[in-house]
Amino acid sequence: MIERKPCADNCRRCVLRAGFLKKRPRSAALRAVGKQVGVKARPRKKGATEFKVQAPFEAGTRPTPIRTYDLMKSSEPYRNKCHWISNFASMSRQTFEVLVLGSSSASPDTERGVSGQYLNICERHFLIDCGEGVQIQLRRYKARFQSVAAIFISHLHGDHIFGLPGFLSSMHLLGRKNPLTIYGPPRLRETIMQLLTVSDTQLNYPVEWVETKNDGKHRLYEDEKTEVWSFPLDHRIFCTGFLFKEKPLPRRINKELLAELTISVADIMRLKAGEDVENEEGRLIKNAEATLDPPAARSYAYCCDTAFRKETAEYVKGVDVLCHESTFLKDHEVRATATRHSTAEQAATVAQLAGVGRLLLTHFSARYRYVNDFVREASAIFPATEAAGDGKLFKI
Numbered sequence: 290m291i292e293r294k295p296c297a298d299n300c301r302r303c304v305l306r307a308g309f310l311k312k313r314p315r316s317a318a319l320r321a322v323g324k325q326v327g328v329k330a331r332p333r334k335k336g337a338t339e340f341k342v343q344a345p346f347e348a349g350t351r352p353t354p355i356r357t358y359d360l361m362k363s364s365e366p367y368r369n370k371c372h373w374i375s376n377f378a379s380m381s382r383q384t385f386e387v388l389v390l391g392s393s394s395a396s397p398d399t400e401r402g403v404s405g406q407y408l409n410i411c412e413r414h415f416l417i418d419c420g421e422g423v424q425i426q427l428r429r430y431k432a433r434f435q436s437v438a439a440i441f442i443s444h445l446h447g448d449h450i451f452g453l454p455g456f457l458s459s460m461h462l463l464g465r466k467n468p469l470t471i472y473g474p475p476r477l478r479e480t481i482m483q484l485l486t487v488s489d490t491q492l493n494y495p496v497e498w499v500e501t502k503n504d505g506k507h508r509l510y511e512d513e514k515t516e517v518w519s520f521p522l523d524h525r526i527f528c529t530g531f532l533f534k535e536k537p538l539p540r541r542i543n544k545e546l547l548a549e550l551t552i553s554v555a556d557i558m559r560l561k562a563g564e565d566v567e568n569e570e571g572r573l574i575k576n577a578e579a580t581l582d583p584p585a586a587r588s589y590a591y592c593c594d595t596a597f598r599k600e601t602a603e604y605v606k607g608v609d610v611l612c613h614e615s616t617f618l619k620d621h622e623v624r625a626t627a628t629r630h631s632t633a634e635q636a637a638t639v640a641q642l643a644g645v646g647r648l649l650l651t652h653f654s655a656r657y658r659y660v661n662d663f664v665r666e667a668s669a670i671f672p673a674t675e676a677a678g679d680g681k682l683f684k685i
């Protein structure tokens with residue numbers, strides 16, 4: 290029998306499970322569970338209640354074996370054994386997450402891919418940079434390949450663009466019809482189109498190319514929920530960073546107060562928009578008493594590749610998560626300066642100056658085997674530091 294009622298504690302997991310199962314067939318419910326926690330959870334056969342889970346592969350660790358869980362049995366096995374599943378409980382807000390596809394600089398190896406990140410912001414799917422092998426990483430980490438609506442390219446170095454022609458071609462071969470927008474430096478279009486032309490690849494879907502500028506902050510993309518900005522970085526060639534922002538959310542209605550008053554739906558919408566309203570009984574309801582402050586809008590900044598610059602902190606001031614390159618450790622600071630890259634300590638200094646919430650380090654040189662050394666160096670200046678290992682999913 291399918292359990293349709295939440296447990297006695299009314300825990301979020303059970304409420305959701307009851308919700309999914311009421312509305313959808315079981316296999317769709319399982320896929321939805323997997324999607325929410327960033328793993329592929331597929332039923333073993335149609336209608337089955339069992340599903341398989343494999344936590345994403347992390348650099349420097351063995352891949353976890355695929356485990357099979359039964360949705361209908363006790364919640365404990367998968368709640369305790371799979372930390373990805375335990376993220377389940379924290380999904381009350383709109384999605385804002387970053388999946389790291391590659392964290393190596395220059396060239397990929399067996400443990401680390403080159404630059405690429407997959408963003409899901411309120412169900413807008415973006416790709417940042419597209420180094421060699423990014424499409425394989427997208428498949429490995431179960432990202433929604435064809436849902437990418439826009440690609441943001443920071444600069445024309447190979448470890449950031451060599452995967453792009455292959456990715457465009459694969460989407461074409463898989464039958465993509467939806468339009469795609471690619472934001473990138475001057476000459477990106479010319480470079481990629483030349484490859485597609487000589488290889489006789491004609492894409493079946495429209496591609497819009499938008500040139501970025503590095504003379505200040507520019508808004509590249511905007512819709513009703515999100516916006517994306519570019520800003521200049523200091524690298525050997527033209528390079529920009531990107532700032533992804535959630536737009537301010539509407540005020541929340543104080544439901545306890547509204548239960549005592551007679552208010553129309555139209556007036557509730559006006560209250561959410563910040564207005565005062567008068568109800569049917571002629572009582573003036575002040576916005577301040579009927580609504581609560583909305584949750585703060587979230588933001589994510591990507592700075593790769595760049596030398597240390599104090600000005601960068603101005604562009605990323607107060608973001609929730611800053612992803613900053615740290616190609617080298619302090620022992621190679623001279624080389625970092627010469628090649629216009631940063632050390633972990635310099636990335637932490639930018640994070641500290643900008644007052645960000647968390648710092649993610651990425652773009653590690655292949656000369657270093659352990660990314661923990663980068664985290665240790667940066668943490669001395671900015672404690673809330675993590676390494677953006679391949680396959681890691683960061684919820685913002």
Ligand SMILES: [Zn+2]
Pocket residue numbers: 394395404446448449594652
């Ligand atoms: Zn690079």
Ligand SMILES: [Zn+2]
Pocket residue numbers: 444446524594
């Ligand atoms: Zn570069």
